[in-house]
Amino acid sequence: MPGRFVTFEGGEGVGKSTQIRLLAARLRALGREVVVTREPGGSPRAEALRETLLGGGAKRFGPLAETILVASARADHVDRVIRPAIARGDDVLCDRFIDSTAAYQGALGGVPPETIRALADVAAHGCRPDITLVLDASPASGLARARKRAGEGATADRFEAENLTFHERLRDAFRAIAKSEPERCALIDAEGSEDQVAERVWEAVSRRLGLAVAMPAAGAAE
Numbered sequence: 001m002p003g004r005f006v007t008f009e010g011g012e013g014v015g016k017s018t019q020i021r022l023l024a025a026r027l028r029a030l031g032r033e034v035v036v037t038r039e040p041g042g043s044p045r046a047e048a049l050r051e052t053l054l055g056g057g058a059k060r061f062g063p064l065a066e067t068i069l070v071a072s073a074r075a076d077h078v079d080r081v082i083r084p085a086i087a088r089g090d091d092v093l094c095d096r097f098i099d100s101t102a103a104y105q106g107a108l109g110g111v112p113p114e115t116i117r118a119l120a121d122v123a124a125h126g127c128r129p130d131i132t133l134v135l136d137a138s139p140a141s142g143l144a145r146a147r148k149r150a151g152e153g154a155t156a157d158r159f160e161a162e163n164l165t166f167h168e169r170l171r172d173a174f175r176a177i178a179k180s181e182p183e184r185c186a187l188i189d190a191e192g193s194e195d196q197v198a199e200r201v202w203e204a205v206s207r208r209l210g211l212a213v214a215m216p217a218a219g220a221a222e
């Protein structure tokens with residue numbers, strides 16, 4: 001049976017990587033093989049393009065160039081990592097995918113929706129998430145969490161460094177995406193503790209993917 005393709009979306013610092021780690025542990029505890037990956041990046045060539053995007057090297061070319069860059073990275077990532085994993089029967093948990101392009105380069109960058117869709121279709125060519133968890137938290141919470149992580153050794157990237165209005169509009173964009181595609185997207189309240197959010201994620205994933213609901217607690221069996 002093909003694996004499931006689950007994507008996580010949302011603003012900066014809302015807890016996507018944390019929730020992916022916790023969900024991966026839960027799925028593995030069920031005996032499932034899980035591949036954890038991310039965009040932009042996820043394959044060696046796509047990771048090189050990620051550096052260009054997040055280091056700010058693409059910013060001066062504008063949002064359309066950024067869209068083409070992430071699409072190029074996605075084409076490699078889908079072909080070399082995501083599609084083979086799903087074909088093997090592994091579940092794929094991906095930190096950001098097509099909805100981030102629609103939010104960052106589309107809603108915020110002004111690239112027209114039809115251009116975003118066309119490039120996403122070319123890059124992903126039929127590889128569509130089974131479920132997308134859109135983590136929703138106030139920019140104040142998300143940026144505070146991102147700053148906390150910066151205290152753990154990371155620095156603000158191209159998008160984290162944008163102003164509060166940018167992050168508020170970003171939140172609205174992700175909420176609008178979740179609302180427009182309710183059969184694929186689950187909007188998850190990402191305020192509260194990591195374990196509280198993990199329960200909300202598990203409830204949505206297990207229900208939509210038809211998995212058993214009585215599971216070990218988040219973080220159990222890593």
Ligand SMILES: Nc1ncnc2c1ncn2[C@@H]1O[C@H](COP(=O)(O)OP(=O)(O)OP(=O)(O)O)[C@@H](O)[C@H]1O
Pocket residue numbers: 011012013014015016017018019145146148149152190191192193194195197
């Ligand atoms: N529910 C939570 N409550 C408090 N802190 C959290 C919560 N979830 C994650 N964190 C912490 O917030 C920081 C950012 O979390 P994480 O890296 O998972 O977010 P992210 O959405 O992947 O960020 P980015 O968009 O920048 O990649 C980390 O230090 C993490 O430990």
Ligand SMILES: Cc1cn([C@H]2C[C@H](O)[C@@H](COP(=O)(O)O)O2)c(=O)[nH]c1=O
Pocket residue numbers: 012038039040054070095096097098100101102104105157159160
């Ligand atoms: C897929 C994708 C990502 N981005 C931006 C959004 C984030 O600021 C970074 C990724 O950093 P993270 O710490 O891994 O979340 O890239 C984008 O602008 N467009 C995209 O398509």
